[in-house]
Amino acid sequence: MRKIIGAFLAIALVAGVAVVAHGPGPAGAQGGGTIEASVTYAGAPVVEKLKVNKDTEKCGTEAVVEKVVVGGNKGLANAVVSVPGAKGGAAKAVKGTVDQHGCKFVPHVTAMTPGELDLKNSDDILHNIHTYSTANPSINKAQPKFKKTMTEKLDKPEFVKITCDVHSWMLGWVAVVPGVAAVTDKDGVAKLENVPAGKQKIEVWHETLGKQEKEVDVKAGAVTKVSFEMKGK
Numbered sequence: 001m002r003k004i005i006g007a008f009l010a011i012a013l014v015a016g017v018a019v020v021a022h023g024p025g026p027a028g029a030q031g032g033g034t035i036e037a038s039v040t041y042a043g044a045p046v047v048e049k050l051k052v053n054k055d056t057e058k059c060g061t062e063a064v065v066e067k068v069v070v071g072g073n074k075g076l077a078n079a080v081v082s083v084p085g086a087k088g089g090a091a092k093a094v095k096g097t098v099d100q101h102g103c104k105f106v107p108h109v110t111a112m113t114p115g116e117l118d119l120k121n122s123d124d125i126l127h128n129i130h131t132y133s134t135a136n137p138s139i140n141k142a143q144p145k146f147k148k149t150m151t152e153k154l155d156k157p158e159f160v161k162i163t164c165d166v167h168s169w170m171l172g173w174v175a176v177v178p179g180v181a182a183v184t185d186k187d188g189v190a191k192l193e194n195v196p197a198g199k200q201k202i203e204v205w206h207e208t209l210g211k212q213e214k215e216v217d218v219k220a221g222a223v224t225k226v227s228f229e230m231k232g233k
Ligand SMILES: [Cu+2]
Pocket: 100, 103, 126, 127, 128, 164, 165, 166, 167, 170
C-alpha cells in the first residue's frame, strides 16, 4: 500500500513540475518569443473613391480603394511585418486566403508562406484574377460566379499585386513570406508569435510606402516591442 501511495506522489510531483514548465504559455514552451510591431505614418491617408456603373447590385455605386490607411495614433494599417529568417521549427506553413466580396479583395493585404493561395468568390458574379509578379508565374484567370474557390500556387517569396480585369478598381496584395509574418491592423499593430529566440531581422513592407528593416533581440517566452515609422516616398 505504501508503495502505491509513493508511486502516486511521484506521478503528482512530475505532473506538477510539468505544469510549472508550461507556465509561460505555448510560445515559451516552444522556445520562441512574441514580437509586437507598431507601424506608424505621419503623412496623409490615400483613399481613392471611384464611381461604379457595373454590377452595382454587388459592387455598390462607389468603389473605395484603400492605398494608405492611417488610423488612431498615426497607426498604419495593411503593412506586412515579417521575420523572413524564422524558418522551420516553430514557424508554421500559412495558407493564403483572399475573398472577392463586394467587388473588393478581402483582406486588402494578406500574408502567407510559399505555397497555396485560396481565391474565393462570394459575390455570385464573374471576377477575374490577374496577378502582377516576377518571381512567381503570373495568374490571369476568369473566376465565374459558380466557381466559389480557386486554388493557385505562389511558391516564391514576393509581394504580389492582384487585380481584376472585370472591375478595374479592384486591388489587393498577397505577401508571400517565408518565416513568420502578420499584417498590421487598423491601429498599425501586428503580433508575430513563435519567433525563434535570438537576433532576428524584422522587415516591414507597405504597398506604396516601401520597405524598412530593423534587427531585434527576441527573448523566449517574452514580448519584444519594435516600432517603425514609415516615410513617404
Ligand atoms: Cu472583379
